Amino acid sequence: xxxxxxxxxxxxxxxxxxxxxxxxxxxxxxxxxxxxxxxxxxxxxxxxxxxxxxxxxxxxxxxxxxxxxxxxxxxxxxxxxxxxxxxxxxxxxxxxxxxxxxxxxxxxxxxxxxxxxxxxxxxxxxxxxxxxxxxxxxxxxxxxxxxxxxxxxxxxxxxxxxxxxxxxxxxxxxxxxxxxxxxxxxxxxxxxxxxxxxxxxxxxxxxxxxxxxxxxxxxxxxxxxxxx
Amino acid sequence: xxxxxxxxxxxxxxxxxxxxxxxxxxxxxxxxxxxxxxxxxxxxxxxxxxxxxxxxxxxxxxxxxxxxxxxxxxxxxxxxxxxxxxxxxxxxxxxxxxxxxxxxxxxxxxxxxxxxxxxxxxxxxxxxxxxxxxxxxxxxxxxxxxxxxxxxxxxxxxxxxxxxxxxxxxxxxxxxxxxxxxxxxxxxxxxxxxxxxxxxxxxxxxxxxxxxxxxxxxxxxxxxxxxxxxxxxxxxxxxxxxxxxxxxxxxxxxxxxxxxxxxxxxxxxxxxxxxxxxxxxxxxxxxxxxxxxxxxxxxxxxxxxxxxxxxxxxxxxxxxxxxxxxxxxxxxxxxxxxxxxxxxxxxxxxxxxxxxxxxxxxxxxxxxxxxxxxxxxxxxxxxxxxx
Numbered sequence: 001x002x003x004x005x006x007x008x009x010x011x012x013x014x015x016x017x018x019x020x021x022x023x024x025x026x027x028x029x030x031x032x033x034x035x036x037x038x039x040x041x042x043x044x045x046x047x048x049x050x051x052x053x054x055x056x057x058x059x060x061x062x063x064x065x066x067x068x069x070x071x072x073x074x075x076x077x078x079x080x081x082x083x084x085x086x087x088x089x090x091x092x093x094x095x096x097x098x099x100x101x102x103x104x105x106x107x108x109x110x111x112x113x114x115x116x117x118x119x120x121x122x123x124x125x126x127x128x129x130x131x132x133x134x135x136x137x138x139x140x141x142x143x144x145x146x147x148x149x150x151x152x153x154x155x156x157x158x159x160x161x162x163x164x165x166x167x168x169x170x171x172x173x174x175x176x177x178x179x180x181x182x183x184x185x186x187x188x189x190x191x192x193x194x195x196x197x198x199x200x201x202x203x204x205x206x207x208x209x210x211x212x213x214x215x216x217x218x219x220x221x222x223x224x225x226x227x228x
Numbered sequence: 229x230x231x232x233x234x235x236x237x238x239x240x241x242x243x244x245x246x247x248x249x250x251x252x253x254x255x256x257x258x259x260x261x262x263x264x265x266x267x268x269x270x271x272x273x274x275x276x277x278x279x280x281x282x283x284x285x286x287x288x289x290x291x292x293x294x295x296x297x298x299x300x301x302x303x304x305x306x307x308x309x310x311x312x313x314x315x316x317x318x319x320x321x322x323x324x325x326x327x328x329x330x331x332x333x334x335x336x337x338x339x340x341x342x343x344x345x346x347x348x349x350x351x352x353x354x355x356x357x358x359x360x361x362x363x364x365x366x367x368x369x370x371x372x373x374x375x376x377x378x379x380x381x382x383x384x385x386x387x388x389x390x391x392x393x394x395x396x397x398x399x400x401x402x403x404x405x406x407x408x409x410x411x412x413x414x415x416x417x418x419x420x421x422x423x424x425x426x427x428x429x430x431x432x433x434x435x436x437x438x439x440x441x442x443x444x445x446x447x448x449x450x451x452x453x454x455x456x457x458x459x460x461x462x463x464x465x466x467x468x469x470x471x472x473x474x475x476x477x478x479x480x481x482x483x484x485x486x487x488x489x490x491x492x493x494x495x496x497x498x499x500x501x502x503x504x505x506x507x508x509x510x511x512x513x514x515x516x517x518x519x520x521x522x523x524x525x526x527x528x529x530x531x532x533x534x535x536x537x538x539x540x541x542x543x544x545x546x547x548x549x550x551x552x553x554x555x556x557x558x559x560x561x562x563x564x565x566x567x568x569x570x571x572x573x574x575x576x577x578x579x580x581x582x583x584x585x586x587x588x589x590x591x592x593x594x595x596x597x598x599x600x601x602x603x604x605x606x607x608x609x610x611x612x613x614x615x
Contacts, residue, residue, distance in 0.1 A: 050614065059534070059611040085610075089536025100613055102231075102528050104238030109229065116229045117537045125229075145238070161535075173614065 004071055005032035006168045006201035007056060012065035014051050014224075025051040027224035028065070033201040035168065038192055040212060041205045043221035049205045050173060052221070056203065057092055057171045058084045070168060089118055093162030093200075095172040099154035101146040107133060107157045108142040114164035132160040136190065152183035159190055163198070170194060172204040181210055188214045231541070232548035235525075246517055247556040253510045254561030254590065257503055259569060261582045264499040266575030271398035271492060274338070275483045277349045278319070280453035282462065283483055287474045292321060292450035293398070294486040299475060301412065304341070304452045310468050312460030317341035317453045318408045322415045323401065328372075328379050335371045335404035336397035337381075339411025339449070347390065347405045355390035361407045366390035368402030382417040386410070398487070400574045408449060507589055515597040518550045522601035529605050530612035542605050547598040554594035558587055 014026040026048045033039055041049050054060040055067060058074060058081050067075035069091055074084060101110045111129035116122065130142050136156045146154055155175060162170055172191065176184030188211040191202045195216075204215070212218060220228035236243045271293070283292075284299070284307055291297020307316040320339035325332060340347055346357040347366045355375045358364050365386040367373045377388045386406060395403045406414070418426075456462060466477040478486070488496070522529070529542055562583060569576035 054611055054614070059609075085533065085536040085538070087536075088534075094534060094613075096613065100527070100531050102531065104231075104235045105229075109234070113229060114535055117532070117535055117541065122229060 003035050005068075006035050006070060007033040007203070008066075008068040008071075009052075009056065010066045010068070012052075012055055012062045012067060014048075014055060014060065015063045024224045026055065026062070029221075029224070029226055030065075031219060031226065033169070033203055035199040035201055036195050037216050038195040038202045038204070038214065040215040040218040041203065041221060042207075042212075042218050043227075047221040048224040049221055051224070053171050053173050053203070053205055056169075057094060058088050089114075090165055091167050091169060093165070093167040093170045095155070095158050095162050095170065095175045097174040097177045099146065099151075099158040101149075101154055101157055101161075103146055106143050106145055107138060107149065107153075107160075110146070110157055111160045111164050114161050118165050129160070129164060132163060133157065136160050151178055152186065155179060155183075155187055156190065159187070159194075163194065166198070168200055170200050170202040172202065174205055174207060176206065176208050176211065184208055185211050185214075230548070231545040232552065235545070236549065236552065243553070243556075246553055247560055250510065250514060250517075250553060250557035251560035251564060253506060253513065254557055254586065255564040255568065257506045257510070257586055258561060258565040258578060258583070259572075259576055260499050260503045260506060261586070262565070262569060262576035262578050263574060264496060265577035265579050265582065267398060267492065267495065268488060269577050270396045270400065270575055271487045272484055273395060274321075274397070274403075275480055275487070277351075277395075278345075278453060279349055279455065280317075280319075280480065281456040282454040282465065283319075283478045283480075284316075284452040284454060284469055285450070285476050285478060287472075287476050289476060290478065290486050290490075292319070293483065294491045297450050298448040299450070299452065301408075301449050303449075303475065306472070307452050307454060307469065310465055312457050312462075312465045313454055314457045314460075315344060315455045317345045317455075318449045318451075319453050320408055320411045320415070320450045321397070322411070323399075324381065324404065324414065326379060326381055328377070331372070333372050333379075334401045335367065336399075336401040337411055337414060338403050338405050339408035340405055341453075342407040342409075345453075350390070350392045350395055350403070350405060352390050353393045355388070357390060358405065358407060359389065362410055363387065364389045364406070366392060366403075366405040368392045368395040368404070370396050370400070370402030371404055372402075381406075381410075382414040384410070384413070394575065396575070398492070412449070507593065510590070511593045511596060514550065514553065514593050515600050517553065518546065518597040518601040519604060521549060522546055522604045526605075526608050526612065529608045530610055533608065533610040534613050539606065543598075543602050546601040546605055547595075550594040550598040550601065551591070554590045558590050 010030050012026055012029045015022050015024050029052060041052060043049050055062050061075050061077055061079040061081055063077055066073050074087060105113060108126060108129045111132055112125040115125035115128060133139060133142050138153060138156055141149060141153055176187050179187060191204060192214045194200055195202045219226055285291040285297040286299050289295045289297050301318060304316040304318050307313055318341040322337050324335050324337040342358050342361045348357050350366055358366060363384055363386050365388055367388050369391055373388050375388055375391050378385050456465060469475050469477045532542055565578060
């Protein structure tokens, strides 16, 4: 039996006016992401990859089409996505090109913050955050502030934070862009592990051809459309 | 997890510098209000402490503090004869500058009616009240004299027999108490030339013109201090004395009112205006600080929104930082005020009620500053994390 998709985009489009012309940043994109699947989004700059991530992550509403998560329509044109914060918190984890850690919190506090926002008691949040960091080989760095972590360590803390609320969908925007090839492969390997072990759907925007063998499939985009 | 405290701990030096800057503004505000309180306290000191129920002063005038007042040195005897008057004491106060040990000193020379008034009402910290009607003085430490010092006033030497603390007039000059007769002698000191001129005039005219006054100018006092019998009707006593025509009667409350609402009115308004300006500057400074702190955290705020944080978490972080800056600055400002102002030449009275009001004002300022920061934070969009 095939599992239901975790993320579905149906004819998702994002258009915005620029002077006298209409820019079609995303132009009728449809696809599914299934639990346990690691999917790469490829394409040149300006092909619509980041716009796709914004719409899939409920950060921008589509101009047309719908976004479904776990079978539920969660975004459509004109929707006020500020109301979706609670849903986003429990269903979507984000990882970015930059780790985007809060500079005045330690590694464990950065991860525990995601749980604190979700009303998990402080002691339990810290304990689970420390456990997550240990599982990513960062047990010795739990009390370090971000400025004392290497780029790779910061990115692993960001991954731990994205995993803290156990979301069904992980969205990553060029997470290896700032890392060398070894550490970049380690991070994509981590997503592979997350997809396999946690059965999360993981959608990764990437430019890095060296890690493509780790993806289940890739979606290639150009001019706001899926081309392959 | 308290994000405000963690941010402060991470940027402790910046927080301390911010708090120190705001604390100095608060210290200045405390100083302005305290200076006003000090001036009022000094101005009312004699009125409050001398123990007079009524002040009999020159007719048609509101002396001796708000206006000059000159009455006959014998008026006390008339006042003593009024029904309901328990005692009447003569009083005179003049500014005096004199040389002592090569230093020019200033004092508010107060003449008290020894032996009825030996200066027991003063705040003696050393020595004793007056024990003689002549050549003894009680000085406030602000004058700069020590117990046992001998000073030359007029034609005579006076010995300091008592020292007081905190007894100054409204201009900050320390009080120098002598008997009223000595005070009159000191005030009427004439140069040899004046005496010669008076003699050459054959006694036809006084050295100082009387200005048509019925009272001899060289025997005038400023006021008669009246203590009433416990059962006396102050209004009846007042009406009796006012009927004489040459004297005015002021109660203790009226003297205080004249000082605060007329003599010191402009000073009060000016100090309050300065305090308002300081509060405005403080509002602008704290608002700017909170706005800048919020601007610095736009990325973190966007991240919090992306992670699904409720607005209350973000609002709490901004408001807590604002109020922590205000509270810490108020505490430090108070400590600085208590450490600095006692060394100022004029009294700066730190009143708990004023501090409570200033605390309220600081809270309002912090609340306003928070609103500015919060309004900026609410405009941050989650997708700004990607920018």
